[in-house]
Amino acid sequence: MNSTTLSAILFVAFVAFTLVLVFRAGRTNKKSSDFYDGGGSFSGFQNGLAIAGDYMSAASFLGIAGTIALFGYDGFLYSIGFLVAWLVALLLVAEPLRNSGRFTMGDVLSFRMRQLPVRGASATSTLVVSIFYLMAQMVGAGALVSLLLGITDEAAKNWIIGGVGILMIIYVTVGGMKGTTYVQIVKAFLLMIGAILMTLMVLWHFGFNISDLLGAARDASGKENFLSPGLKFGKDVLDATTGVVDPTKTLISKLDLISLGMALVLGTAGLPHILIRFYTVPTAKAARKSVNWAIGNIGAFYLMTIALGFGAAALVSRTTLFRGYKVDANGCLVNAAGLPIEDAGNACTKLDQFASSSAAVHAAAVPVDPSGNVAAPQLAQFLGGGVGTTGGAVMLAVIGAIAFATILAVVAGLTLASSSSFAHDLYANVIKRGKASPESEVRVAKISAIVIGAIAIVLAIGAQKLNVAFLVAIAFAIAASGNLPAVLYSLFWKRFNTRGAVWAIYGGLASALILLVFSPNVSGLPTSLIPLVEGGPRWDLFPLANPGLVSIPLGFLFGWLGTITSNENNTAKYAELEVRSMTGAAIGKAVQH
């Protein structure tokens, strides 16, 4: 049996097992509010695992390991930002949010505000953030399938994206929050087991000497500075004509790194699908414990990405990590411009001559897949015994199935967050002005899960050429620029009011999106969304690829400006919010408006 068949069997087993869990969860859902919060009865430990399962996406597992494998130290910067971010959630957000809200981020934001504008803004930003994140995960799913099952057919990839979408709709509509939580717990457990197994095997390979592992990775990479920051982020930019370091462009490139760091560390506590997880436990104390468990799990996992990424760099050949290099019709390696690479008078270098060719060829050759997403599965295959061995096939299949499970758990959480917000914020509180029955609210939530799932399938199929990391970065930047200022002001600033909340959310969201449109992600580079052609149009007026450095302060500024230019200030409701958020009095009870 080859690894493709085995991978498919393991994945079907995972799907079957989780479907049983979800249908059982669906039967135990009694109150209609169970759809949103799973009855609010999970323990801190269970919710901590579910948070880890919700948070550690395929981008973390495959993306970070791949970035480390190809660019060395710089991949580790992601791990650190994604972990430290949890301290914002722990110290400032988790407990007061649990105490003062019920189902959505909008509950807390609209607590002392006029319902219509704030609920509307909150639902808009929840939907935008979640849909970008959903697209990233589903595009990732399509890419992963082609990678692991060897499917290159476009139609087959679209079917896989559709299948993932249908599964997530079933999880959410049948199991609600309880079912989704079970799926996330199972996934977190599998992911940790897989990572621990691979980490131990890598360390064992190097006699548990981390210095040797790093040294071997550096030597195999052929890059002197592989263990230092700077191969991917904040690179020194050389002037195209003189070849010396351009100080302005280099500074911009380093500021881009700071900007990325800012979005990573401030985005997490503004992600709606993470925030609603705090409602699944009964008390603030349990919410705190769940963040502690989540930090423990996520921290351990990200530490292991060091071993996985550098292990892949040391043990898997770079040609494999890059899935080969681009060649022309004659089989000659080509450079970025698509022309054959000349090497010491040789007009053509074939792919099989790559290993023995000069450094100039190595520098000019273009990888087929520069993302490194295959690093973790390829490492698994190596650790199992290598290509063509049973052990290798089994390990590849196991890690591939875990990666699928990872994607499914994350997309289910995102669909739940967006359908909850649509039903609870928009339908019940804006359209029906708070007069909707709980049953009709949940019916709307289920219908919107189907609609959002369908939209995500269509968008993901259309967005397959987009870079997954880019889509995730948009989600984090919007969450940090729009949601986080609104959440923090809401909880801690007495003067905050409706206009402040609306301006913070829309202002932060618009700043992030507009800056992205004018960034080199969209135009001005050969690698942009709209690739630069000689003499073609470009509008990259904003030099940073990550908007956070500007858009996050703007979000806070808009929130402040909106607040001080409006006289509204509901001190009575702030008294209730403050006492509820600090004590948990009247927990889970609706607010009278």
Added chain:
Amino acid sequence: MGSSEDEKVWQEVQASPEFQDLKRKFRRFAFPLTVAFLVWYFLYVALTAFAREWVSTPVFGNINIAFILGVLQFVSTFVIMYLYERYSTRVLDAPSESLRDKVDKELAK
């Protein structure tokens, strides 16, 4: 019980010395700690961007300052988590729970 009476309960509790004391104890701990970990994190990111020579200095074998600083970010995250958990259980949980019981009793009247 009408909502205007509820409103009075919330405002009285908010104004009470017990609540103000709890709020002060929470903010005195959480706010400076937040500033501290953010400063420490951005210092780390800035060093990886602007002090590349220095962070590339090897310390043990192939392990350089950049790795040590990175792992210290993990360590500081775990330590802050532990400190906050200890502070909460020792200082914040009891007054918070007693205020909750008091408010819930008042609201039920």
